[in-house]
Amino acid sequence: xxxxxxxxxxxxxxxxxxxxxxxxxxxxxxxxxxxxxxxxxxxxxxxxxxxxxxxxxxxxxxxxxxxxxxxxxxxxxxxxxxxxxxxxxxxxxxxxxxxxxxxxxxxxxxxxxxxxxxxxxxxxxxxx
Amino acid sequence: xxxxxxxxxxxxxxxxxxxxxxxxxxxxxxxxxxxxxxxxxxxxxxxxxxxxxxxxxxxxxxxxxxxxxxxxxxxxxxxxxxxxxxxxxxxxxxxxxxxxxxxxxxxxxxxxxxxxxxxxxxxxxxxxxxxxxxxxxxxxxxxxxxxxxxxxxxxxxxxxxxxxxxxxxxx
Numbered sequence: 001x002x003x004x005x006x007x008x009x010x011x012x013x014x015x016x017x018x019x020x021x022x023x024x025x026x027x028x029x030x031x032x033x034x035x036x037x038x039x040x041x042x043x044x045x046x047x048x049x050x051x052x053x054x055x056x057x058x059x060x061x062x063x064x065x066x067x068x069x070x071x072x073x074x075x076x077x078x079x080x081x082x083x084x085x086x087x088x089x090x091x092x093x094x095x096x097x098x099x100x101x102x103x104x105x106x107x108x109x110x111x112x113x114x115x116x117x118x119x120x121x122x123x124x125x126x127x128x
Numbered sequence: 129x130x131x132x133x134x135x136x137x138x139x140x141x142x143x144x145x146x147x148x149x150x151x152x153x154x155x156x157x158x159x160x161x162x163x164x165x166x167x168x169x170x171x172x173x174x175x176x177x178x179x180x181x182x183x184x185x186x187x188x189x190x191x192x193x194x195x196x197x198x199x200x201x202x203x204x205x206x207x208x209x210x211x212x213x214x215x216x217x218x219x220x221x222x223x224x225x226x227x228x229x230x231x232x233x234x235x236x237x238x239x240x241x242x243x244x245x246x247x248x249x250x251x252x253x254x255x256x257x258x259x260x261x262x263x264x265x266x267x268x269x270x271x272x273x274x275x276x277x278x279x280x281x282x283x284x285x286x287x288x289x290x291x292x293x294x295x296x297x298x299x
Contacts, residue, residue, distance in 0.1 A: 005291060007255065077290075079136025081256025082265060087169070097138025097291075104291035112290060121293045 001065050002072040002127075003107040004118075005100060011116035012074050013041055019127045020072070031060060035067050043075035044096050051092060061099055065106055075100055077112075130240050131247045132279050132298075135289035136255075142177055144289055145207055145247045150184050152245050154205035159186040160198070162213040177209075193217045195235025203244045208236075211250035211279070215272045225264075229271050233278055240282065250276050252288070 006012050016039055017023065028037040031046060040046075043061075050057040065071060078093040104110045109123030133145045149157055159181055165171055178188070186207065191198055195214065200206060208214070211232075218232060219225045240246050254273055260266050280286050286298035 003291065077136060079138055080252040080254065081136075081258065082253050082260070082269070083137070090169075094138045097136065101138070101140055101292040104293055110291060110293060119295075121290055121295065 001069060001103070001107050002109045002111070002123075003100065003103045004072065004074045004111050004113060005077050006113035008076050010113045012113045013039075015111075015113050015116065015118060016072055016074060031064065034064055034071065037068075038070065039072045039074065040064075041074045043073055043099070044078055044092075047096050047099060048092050051088070051095060057095055058099055058102065062102065065103070073103055075103075129245050130279070130283045131245075131285045131287070132276075132283040133247060133249045133287050133289065134252055134276065135287075136252050139289040140292035141249050141251075141289045142209060143180060144287065144292075144294060145209065145249045146181060146184055146186070148247050149186075149205045149207050149245065152205055154203075154244050155185065156201060156204045157184070157186045158200060158204055158206045159188045160191050160195075160206060160208040161188050162191060162208070162210060162217065164192055164213070164217060193221045193223065195232060196238055198235070198239070200239060200242055202242050204242075205245040205247075206239055206243045207247045207249070208239065209249040211248055211275060212253060212272055215275060216268060219268055219271065220264075225267070225271075229274055229278075232275055236279060237282075248279055248283075250279070 004012050004016055013027065022038060026037055027039045027041045028034040029042055034040040047057045050060060075096065079097050084090050084093065104122065107122060110121040111118045112121055131148055133141050135141045163170060163174055165174055189198065193214065215228060215232060219228045236248065253269060280298060283298060287294040288297055
């Protein structure tokens with residue numbers, strides 16, 4: 001699997017589509033479609049939804065990468081701000097951070113996109 | 129030797145910083161804890177960190193503010209975690225917000241001179257795109273950012289942890 005992170009609106013999805021030749025129809029935006037499609041986009045939003053529904057994002061996303069081990073996961077970086085006053089927002093950003101640590105550990109590649117440009121944090125060579 | 133570890137929340141900063149000290153092999157090892165415990169959530173957070181350090185041979189010293197008054201044995205290894213808490217405590221505590229940066233940097237310099245290895249954990253709080261309407265939060269962010277920059281100048285190594293992966297900014 002591949003993990004792509006970065007701030008909002010930095011061109012993460014365009015970068016993934018450019019690297020893979022996939023189209024937006026190949027992109028899942030929820031857990032259900034993520035089991036079959038090659039790209040999952042907006043993991044941070046999905047985690048928020050799972051938490052609100054009282055589900056366990058860490059466990060469900062661990063399961064997802066066993067079901068779909070070649071998936072490319074795209075997630076916003078959230079942790080670079082003042083600790084939020086709202087308890088749910090604290091829980092959410094901590095959870096997103098932990099899930100991304102877990103994904104990065106399992107990923108063949110981790111890249112961070114800034115201004116549309118990738119910085120390779122883990123992995124070597126070209127995308128296969 | 130001073131090493132600075134930064135990054136967003138829940139990116140593996142604590143564990144990475146602990147492992148720098150452990151792999152140095154230096155004893156004694158001190159952990160300077162800065163967090164005010166004011167509710168169940170912070171209690172849980174502290175308990176989680178305590179557990180992670182238990183096997184690593186750290187002796188914990190509580191220091192909510194007044195870093196300069198700490199007495200640390202010479203040639204020890206010290207992990208100070210974290211600068212964002214210490215700065216907040218110092219700024220909103222009894223000594224007042226004037227001269228916070230100078231007080232903290234004096235304290236850090238004192239530690240740096242006494243220790244064989246000093247690892248400081250700080251935080252990236254500067255990229256959420258929010259303009260805080262209260263001046264105090266904005267001032268806090270500015271002071272912390274200035275402290276981070278001064279520490280990075282003094283540091284031998286600066287790491288940013290991203291998803292548990294160290295990005296080397298200064299080596």
